[in-house]
Amino acid sequence: MSLFPLDDLPRAPAALVRSPVTARLARRALTLFPLVLLAGWAVVDWHAVRDGTARLASADPRWLPALVLLTCLGWVNAAWVRQGAVPERLPAGPLLASQFAAGAANHVLPASIGAHAVTLRFLQTHGIPLARATASLALYSLVKPIAKTLVLLVFPVFFPGVLMLSQLVPGHRTLILITAVAATGASTVCVLVTVVRPLQRPVFGFVRTALTDARILHTRPSRVLALWGGAAVSPVLQATTIAAVGGSLGLQLSWAQVVFAFLAASTAAGAVPAPGGIGPVDAALVFALVGYGTPLDLATATVIGYRVLTVWLPLLPGMLVLTALVHRKVL
Template sequence: MTPPTTTQTPPDAPETAPARTRALHARAPWHAAVTLVVLVCTALLARRHWPVIEAGAARLAGADPGWLLLGATAAASTWACSAVAQQGAVAEALPGGRLVAAQFAASAANHVLPAGVGAGAVNLRFLTRCGLSVPRSATALAVKATVGGVTRGALIAVLALAGPGLLRIPRVSVAVVVAALLATAALPLLWLSGSLRRAVRAVSADVRALHRLPGRAAALWGGSLAFSSLHALVVVAVTRSLGLPLPPERVALAYLAASSAAVLLPTPGGIGSLDAALALALKLAGVPGSAAASVVLGYRLLTVWLPLVPGLVVLGVLMRRKAL
């Protein structure tokens, strides 16, 4: 009996790469407009609260280097976890070294382009270079993203149930509640879209096929779970380096909730959206304003600014060697 694979194209999958390219180009102006609005709002907020940010930077300068080293190690390990999850999203064996390098390069590209477009483009190109068709590569990325969201939600649920009172929901206005209800009511209308139904069916078919391969399923779920956990560990390490007396599970829950909320705003690498959400979540967890700014700056230093230039160099090398 032949083992199931994900190389077979479902009948409802997109037929050609040009059609997908045209769809991406049609969405690009909207992504760019939303990104610009979010970044402008972030700049205005940063200007308004600049004294707090400046105090946070000064506090970070005196942080414990041992804890920062632990955070840097956890941040570097996320690329390996991302590679494991990506391997788990396809049945075919991918070249391990190039796969890890592609995740490192994708992380850098993701902080240059909005809404995960950079990481998606790098990984899509990598998978097609490995012999997968464009529709199957896109579906593999969707499977990985879906499982990543599910594991992050599961971590939030486990932490919230294990520590009652850790999750503090801020007060929201009536307008926000009404907007959320309207968005929920619109979901059935979106489901009527044929392209959305086809995409969901394609992802579901791949998930079922992958779960017939225990090794791939373990890599997909394990890598996704470790990826979110290690990012939370980076934030915990930064808070410890600053001497903040907060329970690690509360800090982890604050990060996971903030990162889930930041996904809704398509900024490059979550810059601006994740920063604001994480600062708010930390303040709700009991961190003072300047200390919360220090944590956000430390997290960004370890996950974005230090690896950005090396990641872009790796991206250039992979392109030069035609691995992308």
């Protein structure tokens, strides 16, 4: 007979985990976390928020309806692409709200971690298993750069006379850096899967799940259109918003020039993980606009104005929506 019966051992930790009070406190903490994250982000980037808002306030107000419409269409398109990556039919309203909240989370965490976390939780709460939800995110992440690259390659065919490829194509060092980052990531994954045997089964299982869902999706024309069409429209829609912001500030470039400048800049800087692409993409876009002959201050004002419109102004409402979705257990 044991001197220390198992029944006599304290079970407080398990009881604490299952306690309704603990669960309620944990949910309140998760509810407040987005607002705390927003406050910290605003303190760090306060000067950019203030200066960018002042620049946007000086824009031509006649462009305001178009700017608001384009910004809203961006969220609708994001929800459309997410639906295209899942065979099941998702509720349109909650899906759109989740993508509005995911956009806010995406701008405070690097490499789309925030948006993916929100979407992953949304898919799970709507009955999609973790493996298939993760496969959906992987498919979405794979399709987006492929679609953008295809648009980038096809665009000069339709607008050959207005594009200055020699000034916008990344330099040799940038191309080498992008290639090195991609090769390092792929090599690391291959080595880990090969050396760490416990990883092989879940990784291969994930790959099988992803391939199965991808095959099913590509037998449905509506899903193919949503996934690939939405992914191709997304960068063009973003660039059109930038062109509208530039037009309101007096930018003299054509729509095609701004679109191609954004495609080239975002492709070149996309290998650098930054919150929502802020930083590397902004710098590359300013450089691309200047390459077309735009004054540096106007190019900078255009990019900052775009960030104010699409990131900073929707950030607080987006975090409030995220908080509400967590509180209502939609996430």
